[in-house]
Amino acid sequence: MSERVTLDILPAPRWPELRLRDLWAYRELVYFLVWRDLKVRYKQTVLGVVWAVLQPLVTVIIFTFIFGRLAALPSEGVPYPVFALAGLLPWQLFSAAVSGSSNSLVGSANLITKVYFPRLLIPIGAVVSTLADFGISCVLLVLLMAWYRIAPGPGVVLLPLFVVQAIVLAFAIGLWASALNVRYRDVQYAMPFAMQVLLFISPVAYSAALVPAGKMRLLYALNPLVGPIQGFRWALLGASAPWPFLWSSVIVTLVLLVGGLFFFKRMEDSFADVV
Amino acid sequence: MSTPPAILVDSLSKRYRLGSGGSGPFTYQTLRDSISDATSAAFGRKRHDADKADQPTHIWALRDVSVTVGTGEVVGIIGRNGAGKSTLLKILSRITRPTSGRARLRGRIGSLLEVGTGFHPELTGRDNIYLNGAILGMSRAEIRRKFDDIVEFSGVSKFIDTPVKRYSSGMYVRLAFAVAAHLEPEILLVDEVLAVGDVAFQRQCLGKMQDISRSGRTILFVSHNMPAITRLCDRALLIAEGQLVEDGPADRVVAKYLASEFGTSARREWPDAADAPGNDWLRLRSVRIVTEALETVEAADVRCPVGIEIGFDVLAQREPFVPGVSLVNDQGQPIFGAMDTDPVWRTPLLPGRYTSIAWIPGNLLNEGTTIVSVALGTHTAGGKMTRHAQAQEVVAFQVIDPGEGGTSRGDYAGIWSAPVRPLLRWALSQQRLD
Numbered sequence: 122m123s124e125r126v127t128l129d130i131l132p133a134p135r136w137p138e139l140r141l142r143d144l145w146a147y148r149e150l151v152y153f154l155v156w157r158d159l160k161v162r163y164k165q166t167v168l169g170v171v172w173a174v175l176q177p178l179v180t181v182i183i184f185t186f187i188f189g190r191l192a193a194l195p196s197e198g199v200p201y202p203v204f205a206l207a208g209l210l211p212w213q214l215f216s217a218a219v220s221g222s223s224n225s226l227v228g229s230a231n232l233i234t235k236v237y238f239p240r241l242l243i244p245i246g247a248v249v250s251t252l253a254d255f256g257i258s259c260v261l262l263v264l265l266m267a268w269y270r271i272a273p274g275p276g277v278v279l280l281p282l283f284v285v286q287a288i289v290l291a292f293a294i295g296l297w298a299s300a301l302n303v304r305y306r307d308v309q310y311a312m313p314f315a316m317q318v319l320l321f322i323s324p325v326a327y328s329a330a331l332v333p334a335g336k337m338r339l340l341y342a343l344n345p346l347v348g349p350i351q352g353f354r355w356a357l358l359g360a361s362a363p364w365p366f367l368w369s370s371v372i373v374t375l376v377l378l379v380g381g382l383f384f385f386k387r388m389e390d391s392f393a394d395v396v
Numbered sequence: 397m398s399t400p401p402a403i404l405v406d407s408l409s410k411r412y413r414l415g416s417g418g419s420g421p422f423t424y425q426t427l428r429d430s431i432s433d434a435t436s437a438a439f440g441r442k443r444h445d446a447d448k449a450d451q452p453t454h455i456w457a458l459r460d461v462s463v464t465v466g467t468g469e470v471v472g473i474i475g476r477n478g479a480g481k482s483t484l485l486k487i488l489s490r491i492t493r494p495t496s497g498r499a500r501l502r503g504r505i506g507s508l509l510e511v512g513t514g515f516h517p518e519l520t521g522r523d524n525i526y527l528n529g530a531i532l533g534m535s536r537a538e539i540r541r542k543f544d545d546i547v548e549f550s551g552v553s554k555f556i557d558t559p560v561k562r563y564s565s566g567m568y569v570r571l572a573f574a575v576a577a578h579l580e581p582e583i584l585l586v587d588e589v590l591a592v593g594d595v596a597f598q599r600q601c602l603g604k605m606q607d608i609s610r611s612g613r614t615i616l617f618v619s620h621n622m623p624a625i626t627r628l629c630d631r632a633l634l635i636a637e638g639q640l641v642e643d644g645p646a647d648r649v650v651a652k653y654l655a656s657e658f659g660t661s662a663r664r665e666w667p668d669a670a671d672a673p674g675n676d677w678l679r680l681r682s683v684r685i686v687t688e689a690l691e692t693v694e695a696a697d698v699r700c701p702v703g704i705e706i707g708f709d710v711l712a713q714r715e716p717f718v719p720g721v722s723l724v725n726d727q728g729q730p731i732f733g734a735m736d737t738d739p740v741w742r743t744p745l746l747p748g749r750y751t752s753i754a755w756i757p758g759n760l761l762n763e764g765t766t767i768v769s770v771a772l773g774t775h776t777a778g779g780k781m782t783r784h785a786q787a788q789e790v791v792a793f794q795v796i797d798p799g800e801g802g803t804s805r806g807d808y809a810g811i812w813s814a815p816v817r818p819l820l821r822w823a824l825s826q827q828r829l830d
Contacts, residue, residue: 126502126503126504127500127501127502128490128500128501128502128505129498129499129500130487130488130490130493130494130498130499130500130501131493131494131498132493132494132495132496132497132498133493149530149535149536150530150531152530152536153526153527153530153531153536156527157516157519157523157527160518160519160523161516161518161519164518164519165518231513231514232513232514232531233491234491235491235509235510235513236489236491236507236509236513236514236531236532237489237490237491237507238531238533390492390493391492393486393491393492394412394492
């Protein structure tokens with residue numbers, strides 16, 4: 122028989138190894154998990170793809186009425202519906218990815234207790250599958266921009282970077298939340314509330330430029346979501362630049378990500394025993 | 397040079413915490429529990445700790461298990477529920493980590509702890525083959541290559557594009573096993589897959605596992621199906637309370653396990669005459685199940701004759717009597733009764749120690765546990781029997797089919813329910829039709 126692979130099974134090490142190579146070996150499973158998520162979602166819903174459009178559409182209409190008309194928030198020279206939608210899309214991507222990934226481990230309990238594969242694939246798969254809805258709702262934004270005859274500036278080439286940043290941030294939070302959720306189901310109740318708070322302290326319905334410079338802005342910049350949302354809107358509409366918020370956003374994201382990876386890996390070995 | 401073992405387990409232990417202590421196997425805790433634990437710890441509440449000390453906070457699901465399995469061996473793991481069998485398989489298939497000890501496995505591992513892991517009811521049979529295959533560790537190309545074989549093996553090809561939620565449970569299990577059966581690992585870890593499905597399906601599973609074992613793959617197989625263990629495995633491990641208590645030939649370990657479960661064994665002796673069943677005339681001194689070589693046997697090959705040996709004392713010369721036996725299976729179903737009709741019993745025996753053996757021909761009893769009662773009695777008026785010395789359900793033994801042929805089973809591998817299973821002489825003739 123050919124060369125055999127040798128596997129050593131040992132007690133959990135004090136310092137978890139990330140074993141990213143193992144992750145690569147199982148890359149096809151990510152594809153299948155995402156494929157399953159999407160297939161089941163579009164099969165079980167009557168409106169299917171329409172949901173991906175309906176949700177941002179209705180929200181934008183409400184936002185336009187309340188914040189655009191009643192509160193008359195400034196929208197940096199762009200029609201308010203376009204302005205709001207350009208903030209709403211990265212926000213919804215982020216929030217769907219966070220809630221999807223934080224419930225992903227508990228939702229996959231039957232897999233975790235019956236078969237081995239790198240557990241990181243589960244939150245990764247959950248985050249990746251939210252990109253599908255995001256792609257579809259982006260069509261809505263393109264149509265709206267065409268309607269208002271707004272063309273994106275040269276900054277649009279940086280657009281994917283901001284999307285990646287939002288996704289990575291969501292994944293980093295998802296790592297913490299999903300691993301904690303296995304042990305403390307409180308997370309499941311805390312997350313929607315945290316998302317609600319985060320929506321108001323992020324520049325979705327308004328521009329971050331409204332936040333007065335100085336201490337206030339410094340504090341505001343601690344919210345890592347400000348960077349990618351401002352960036353997304355800037356890249357597409359040429360609104361106020363995200364730079365003052367970007368550095369903190371990148372740092373916070375990286376800290377959350379690296380910490381989250383190690384935390385997840387450390388908890389990983391006990392998932393099957395606890396979930 | 398001999399090949400290195402496929403599986404090397406070195407003093408493997410797994411400890412679970414019980415209750416709200418944290419990583420208990422059955423509970424998850426809420427944040428509030430942790431916070432209150434942390435605060436009470438911070439304020440040094442001794443009472444809290446004292447309460448906890450009263451009850452064990454940990455259980456050892458597995459303790460200091462060491463075993464070596466050679467390449468190509470088929471090893472059964474038996475034991476009661478909760479003995480640690482599944483924990484061992486879970487550690488070897490990397491689902492959970494050991495608390496201490498280590499294991500080394502050589503070869504591609506396929507583990508099948510449940511049939512149909514990851515099946516999604518909304519997806520079609522076709523989709524689920526891909527999904528389940530990927531979850532079990534197959535690549536997309538591999539699944540595509542084996543797809544037709546899998547569908548054929550499952551026998552659900554007509555419904556392959558129907559969501560599996562519309563499948564009968566039999567079809568569902570069939571499809572799921574078909575995927576797993578095509579995994580082709582070098583080391584296969586299987587937990588209780590035979591507990592589901594109908595007889596035909598179980599036969600198919602056993603057949604497939606036999607194929608796998610014949611192709612030189614190493615199999616670790618947990619089951620409560622003792623006949624399946626003895627038929628499939630060369631060797632068995634008995635695990636009790638997390639520890640390896642027996643390791644040896646499958647039939648012997650199975651017999652030992654069943655004997656410990658049913659509390660009887662194939663030998664019973666009364667060394668002290670005062671305790672022996674009987675009266676001032678006849679006394680039983682020993683009962684044994686023996687092979688033709690007169691060795692005590694716990695697990696008898698279904699093809700070989702077994703003897704019920706009765707040792708007794710005749711204390712006085714009185715009247716003629718006969719020995720008799722009766723057999724039931726572990727469901728309490730009577731198998732048969734018999735007594736010795738030889739003319740030698742027509743005259744009274746002289747005082748002394750005697751041994752009588754009743755031979756049960758090979759290929760008569762069915763697989764499973766047989767429980768034996770013995771008696772010495774006299775015929776009385778009206779065709780009745782008076783028992784002077786008797787022992788009810790005194791010894792038990794296993795009948796085992798090693799699956800090497802030469803039995804009434806033929807190629808049938810499923811469950812065979814009847815008290816007896818004789819190998820009959822059959823005759824076939826063809827009639828000429830004009």
